[in-house]
Amino acid sequence: MKNLITLLANMQPQWINFTRFAIFTVMVWIGGLKAFQYEADGIVPFVANSPLMSFFYSKDAPEYKAYKNPEGKTVQKHIDWHKENGTYIFSYGLGTVIVIIGLLTLLGIWSAKIGLIGGLLTFGMSLVTLSFLITTPEVYVPNLGGDFPTPQYGFPYLSGAGRLVLKDIIMMGAGLVVASESAKTIKARQGKL
Template sequence: MTTLIHDSAHRKRAMSSQAEAVGRELTRYGLVVVVGWIGLMKFTGYEAEGIRPFVANSPLTSWAYGLMSVRGFSAVLGVVEVTIALLIAARPFSPRVSALGSALAVGMFLTTLSFLVTTPGVWEPSLGGFPALSAVPGQFLIKDLALLGISLWTLGEAWRVSDQIR
């Protein structure tokens, strides 16, 4: 009887460790896919126009349209986002490089979360405004809170490992 209980507990621990390991990899490389995919979309007119209200209404980014076109700025963002994704993906080869990518992602998601405050239409007026989020842009932006958390986790994990390698 004791052996059965011990075997069951061991199996449960092994399964939980496997689930955690898969979750860890899916978390990191899911972030890579999301950031990279969205970055590649920045090279399209559709996406350039889609981000226009966020960029134009933000004191952090609105200056960019004075320096370059909507498409040009979107392409620059695309290069930055694809680079961030590649840096994060470098974790097996260089945890330090991956930590840099994650730190840049943290900055990127803090910036996009600031759009919750600066973009018109975030709060749904038919539901009384704050805290009711509109579908777009409100719900579109709030997902970046989870992506910020994932970026912080990947930053901390890669940074810890890079310190151990020295």
């Protein structure tokens, strides 16, 4: 056990770089998927209900509910609605921003200043994502009726979308860890000047 504790303590810089790589992987994968129709359709409830982002769409919430495409299926009428709404253009832009944040975070391995920016942007993006827990009705289990004596819907019962959003608190913490490590490196270099 003592050897494991020593190993983990001595490898902290490598674990922080692993965290940068983990952020990069998630951001590039998720950001890259924003170029695909099913992913662009999937973020509509979050964006449409967000006071920070709803202006990117031309249609108001909750009109999108009538135009949902289940994953793996497309209905041309729904695709046309999403094109008119600006769903795909917004998703392409958002995906590009997410990929750039991932790259900036990864570059923190070699550049503390770039890594600081990437870590802070990761934190900020996660903060916006977590705001969906307040603004998006779809993050909680809806009342579908049923015979169970205790209602299990609404807050705090997270839906699949809600569980996915809540995980961003880990990304928020990781962003702060890599940003603080970059800040520490910058401060140490300034002290040597």
